[in-house]
Amino acid sequence: MFLTSNVHCAPLHVSSLSQLNSQSVFSVKYAVKLLKKLADDGNFKLGKVVHALLIVSNHASENHVIQNNCLINLYSRCGQLSIARHIFNRLRQRNIVSWSTLMTGYLHNGFTWEVPKLLKDMVSVDNLFPNEYVLSTVLSSCSNGGLLHEGRQCHALVLKSGLVFHQYVKNALLSLYTMFSDVEGVLEILKSVPGSNNITDNVVLKGFLDHGYTNEALDVFSRMLSEGSVRDKISYVNIFGLCARLKDLKLGKQVHCRMLKSGLQLDVFLSSAVMDMYGKCGEILGARCIFYSYPDHNVVSWTTILAANFQNECFEEALKMFLQMELQDVVPNEYTFAVLLHSCAGLSALGCGKTLHARVEKTGNGTFVVVGNALINMYVRSGHIEAARALFSNMICRDTVTWNLIISGFSHHGLGEDALYMFQDMLAAKEQPNYVTFIGVLLACGHLGRIEEGLYYLQHLMRDFGLEPGLEHYTCVVGLLGKAGKLDEAEKFMRSTPITWDVIAWRTLLNACNVHRNYGLGQKVADHLLRLNPNDVGTYILLSNMHAKVKRWDGVAKMRKLLRERNIKKEPGLSWTEIRNETHMFVSDDTQHPETAQIHEKVRKLLAEIKPLGYVPDTNSVLHDVEQEQQEGYLSYHSEKLAVAYALMKTPSQAPIHIIKNLRICDDCHSALKLISKVTMRMIVVRDVNRFHSFQNGSCSCADYW
Ligand SMILES: [Zn+2]
Numbered sequence: 001m002f003l004t005s006n007v008h009c010a011p012l013h014v015s016s017l018s019q020l021n022s023q024s025v026f027s028v029k030y031a032v033k034l035l036k037k038l039a040d041d042g043n044f045k046l047g048k049v050v051h052a053l054l055i056v057s058n059h060a061s062e063n064h065v066i067q068n069n070c071l072i073n074l075y076s077r078c079g080q081l082s083i084a085r086h087i088f089n090r091l092r093q094r095n096i097v098s099w100s101t102l103m104t105g106y107l108h109n110g111f112t113w114e115v116p117k118l119l120k121d122m123v124s125v126d127n128l129f130p131n132e133y134v135l136s137t138v139l140s141s142c143s144n145g146g147l148l149h150e151g152r153q154c155h156a157l158v159l160k161s162g163l164v165f166h167q168y169v170k171n172a173l174l175s176l177y178t179m180f181s182d183v184e185g186v187l188e189i190l191k192s193v194p195g196s197n198n199i200t201d202n203v204v205l206k207g208f209l210d211h212g213y214t215n216e217a218l219d220v221f222s223r224m225l226s227e228g229s230v231r232d233k234i235s236y237v238n239i240f241g242l243c244a245r246l247k248d249l250k251l252g253k254q255v256h257c258r259m260l261k262s263g264l265q266l267d268v269f270l271s272s273a274v275m276d277m278y279g280k281c282g283e284i285l286g287a288r289c290i291f292y293s294y295p296d297h298n299v300v301s302w303t304t305i306l307a308a309n310f311q312n313e314c315f316e317e318a319l320k321m322f323l324q325m326e327l328q329d330v331v332p333n334e335y336t337f338a339v340l341l342h343s344c345a346g347l348s349a350l351g352c353g354k355t356l357h358a359r360v361e362k363t364g365n366g367t368f369v370v371v372g373n374a375l376i377n378m379y380v381r382s383g384h385i386e387a388a389r390a391l392f393s394n395m396i397c398r399d400t401v402t403w404n405l406i407i408s409g410f411s412h413h414g415l416g417e418d419a420l421y422m423f424q425d426m427l428a429a430k431e432q433p434n435y436v437t438f439i440g441v442l443l444a445c446g447h448l449g450r451i452e453e454g455l456y457y458l459q460h461l462m463r464d465f466g467l468e469p470g471l472e473h474y475t476c477v478v479g480l481l482g483k484a485g486k487l488d489e490a491e492k493f494m495r496s497t498p499i500t501w502d503v504i505a506w507r508t509l510l511n512a513c514n515v516h517r518n519y520g521l522g523q524k525v526a527d528h529l530l531r532l533n534p535n536d537v538g539t540y541i542l543l544s545n546m547h548a549k550v551k552r553w554d555g556v557a558k559m560r561k562l563l564r565e566r567n568i569k570k571e572p573g574l575s576w577t578e579i580r581n582e583t584h585m586f587v588s589d590d591t592q593h594p595e596t597a598q599i600h601e602k603v604r605k606l607l608a609e610i611k612p613l614g615y616v617p618d619t620n621s622v623l624h625d626v627e628q629e630q631q632e633g634y635l636s637y638h639s640e641k642l643a644v645a646y647a648l649m650k651t652p653s654q655a656p657i658h659i660i661k662n663l664r665i666c667d668d669c670h671s672a673l674k675l676i677s678k679v680t681m682r683m684i685v686v687r688d689v690n691r692f693h694s695f696q697n698g699s700c701s702c703a704d705y706w
């Protein structure tokens with residue numbers, strides 16, 4: 001019966017089986033050959049039949065080690081480890097192949113921890129000394145199973161046996177040490193064992209790359225180049241990975257050229273690596289070109305091109321390409337969804353993000369940590385911090401990124417206390433904080449004005465976790481001191497900290513000078529900033545604001561003249577809001593919108609409503625040396641006011657309003673929105689270039705410092 005049903009497998013089976021059946025020509029040699037073939041095919045059903053025939057012909061007894069080894073191999077290759085083990089245990093005679101076959105079975109079926117135990121038994125029970133195959137199997141099991149201790153013991157055995165010079169063993173050892181990020185160990189092996197082949201180089205290169213040892217990887221690459229051993233696809237994939245990590249477009253292009261010259265054909269694997277390289281090196285057009293030049297994409301290569309778009313801030317393009325992917329019936333996986341959700345976060349496209357959220361729940365992808373993290377990011381960035389909080393508390397598995405997202409999310413939304421509570425929870429959950437964690441924590445301290453706590457984290461706690469504070473952390477401290485009004489201390493801190501401060505750091509101090517009206521220091525800082533970057537629009541605007549606040553119109557005029565002379569264009573103020581999945585954009589003093597008249601009317605009405613509550617137009621925010629009345633006019637139609645007015649007109653009376661602004665929100669709009677939130681009893685969330693402002697019942701979450 002099985003003969004007919006399995007005819008398609010291979011002619012070998014049929015002819016061999018018929019020979020097995022006819023007793024005259026039955027040969028053990030044939031049975032062994034057949035078992036090997038069946039093991040390769042994973043043909044459990046037919047394998048059992050051959051086993052039965054061997055039993056009947058008395059060739060499977062416990063004394064026939066070769067046949068039994070083949071049976072062990074067959075059953076473990078078919079995932080039937082218990083049968084394999086049973087045969088192994090009953091063997092009267094076992095040789096090294098019996099042991100190594102069973103070990104390989106355990107390794108390939110994922111029971112890695114059994115393999116070192118078998119090695120011990122092999123040495124102590126059967127008195128056999130491992131050969132190179134056994135040792136490389138045990139080492140691979142140790143690296144796959146994360147068994148460092150056993151791996152080191154095995155390494156000792158390798159040294160004792162002298163088998164380290166065997167390429168198999170050497171490669172397995174290198175994999176083990178790269179897996180455990182033991183670069184010293186890797187270099188030691190490379191140094192002490194001469195000779196390397198293509199496989200060795202690939203193992204080491206991949207290991208270094210996976211664990212972030214870029215310089216070491218570059219050394220391996222240079223050696224491979226000089227030895228002319230960059231040949232196969234795996235090498236190219238690894239080297240493109242290296243270029244991506246280095247963000248070295250020039251090198252990436254050279255490698256690409258070399259690949260083209262070598263005549264190596266693109267496949268889905270290689271095209272993904274090239275796209276990834278172009279994406280990470282900021283050359284999105286290169287990535288798209290590769291994508292369209294190779295037709296046969298799977299979910300991995302689709303996700304790679306979506307990710308490349310995302311990394312280059314082509315968020316809309318990523319979402320659009322996803323539609324094409326759907327049309328081609330490629331099923332998205334968790335990484336695809338993560339990229340899409342991050343793209344929504346980049347656009348603050350809440351509607352689209354929510355649709356994707358429903359989709360991941362439905363497809364069961366919501367339980368993946370990468371997706372959970374992307375969802376939190378999407379909700380944080382589109383201003384829905386409470387939705388992010390709910391998601392976080394329902395997550396079953398979290399990683400460092402999850403904690404970092406929620407901590408910095410709370411910080412950016414002005415919820416400093418919550419951020420610090422989360423940080424304590426993170427430590428209690430024994431999750432290791434990293435560089436990014438402390439940026440969120442220090443920001444939170446900044447919002448709360450907790451100078452001592454912040455300095456404690458910077459100077460002690462970070463070091464306790466083995467982290468060296470960097471520019472971002474020091475900048476947070478400048479912000480922290482600046483916010484508390486300790487401007488001189490902040491400046492002293494900047495002068496005494498041995499680090500190269502960037503424009504953002506100095507601008508943080510300038511902003512503090514502006515808020516606290518310390519114009520002397522402000523001017524000094526601004527001069528320094530303009531020396532650092534004469535084209536920095538942000539500095540000119542802050543400085544103009546400072547001059548305007550004290551009505552020094554000559555200073556304002558000077559700034560405007562400088563801007564003109566240096567041909568620096570001030571970015572126009574833009575605000576946008578999403579209403580029923582549609583994005584509406586507003587430009588300051590805009591009259592293009594079809595409902596301009598109604599929107600302006602609404603703004604006038606709102607301003608009239610808040611005047612009795614104490615709203616006085618803050619004409620300092622105008623940046624124009626014009627008549628008082630005209631100044632008020634300019635203020636009224638700032639893009640964020642237009643957007644809020646429009647959202648109030650178009651959304652139900654309870655709905656919170658979400659606005660995104662491309663620049664820093666101005667003082668006047670800030671105080672107007674506070675009062676508008678009060679008279680309309682609406683929550684208004686504005687994401688400006690620096691942070692979130694959540695206006696509710698007359699006050700803002702930033703506590704008027706931004
Ligand atoms: Zn404004």
Ligand SMILES: [Zn+2]
Binds near residue numbers: 670700704
């Ligand atoms: Zn605010």
